[in-house]
Amino acid sequence: xxxxxxxxxxxxxxxxxxxxxxxQGKAKARTINRAHAFLLSDEGKTDGEIALVLRVSRxxxxxxxxxxxEEGWEAALDERPRPGKAxxxxxxxxxxxxxxxxxxxxxxxxxxxxxxxxxxxxxxxVVASIxxxxxxxxxxxxxxxxxxxxxGASRR
Numbered sequence: 757x758x759x760x761x762x763x764x765x766x767x768x769x770x771x772x773x774x775x776x777x778x779x780q781g782k783a784k785a786r787t788i789n790r791a792h793a794f795l796l797s798d799e800g801k802t803d804g805e806i807a808l809v810l811r812v813s814r815x816x817x818x819x820x821x822x823x824x825x826e827e828g829w830e831a832a833l834d835e836r837p838r839p840g841k842a843x844x845x846x847x848x849x850x851x852x853x854x855x856x857x858x859x860x861x862x863x864x865x866x867x868x869x870x871x872x873x874x875x876x877x878x879x880x881x882v883v884a885s886i887x888x889x890x891x892x893x894x895x896x897x898x899x900x901x902x903x904x905x906x907x908g909a910s911r912r
Contacts (some may be wrong), residue, residue: 762821764797770829771795777833787833791821794832844890849882853891854898870895 766774777783783791789810796806801877803817824832845853856876861868870888877883877891888900 760803760821762818762825764794764821764824766798771798776782783833786835790833793817794824797821835840844883844886845877845894849877849896850898852880852882853894857895896909 774795777791778788778795781788789812792810793806793812796809797817801809803814803821806817807814820832831873851874857868862872865872870891873895874886874888875884875889
C-alpha cells in the first residue's frame with residue numbers, strides 16, 4: 757500500500773479545537789465533516805475508511821488533507837468561494853427589464869412575452885444576447901407581476 761503523501765498529525769490543542777467544533781455542531785455541515793476527517797486521519801484511518809464513515813469519496817478526503825498540508829487550518833476547514841457564472845443582467849439591466857415588463861406592450865400585442873422582452877434588451881444594447889428563460893427567471897426573482905393586485909402596478 758502506498759504511503760500517504762499528506763499525513764495529518766494533530767497536537768492536543770488542535771484535537772481539542774476540532775472536537776469542540778464537532779461537538780458544538782454550530783458550524784457548517786461541510787466544515788464539521790472536514791473536522792471529522794482530520795480527527796479520523798490523525799487516528800490512523802485510511803482515506804477509504806474515512807470516506808465510508810463520512811459518505812464522501814476517497815479523493816475528497818485526499819483533497820482535504822492536501823489542502824490542510826498546503827494552506828493550513830483556516831483554509832482547510834472552510835471552503836473556497838465558488839465563483840459561478842456572472843449574471844447576464846446587472847442591477848441597471850434588471851431595472852430596465854422590469855420597467856419594460858410593467859409598461860404597455862408593443863403595438864399589435866396584448867402583453868409582453870418573454871421573447872419580446874429579451875429581444876428588446878438586445879435591441880437597446882443592455883446585453884449582447886439573452887434568452888427568454890433568463891428573462892423569466894429574472895422577473896420571477898424580482899417578484900413583480902402585473903397580474904397581482906399587490907404588485908404595485910396601477911390598474912388600467
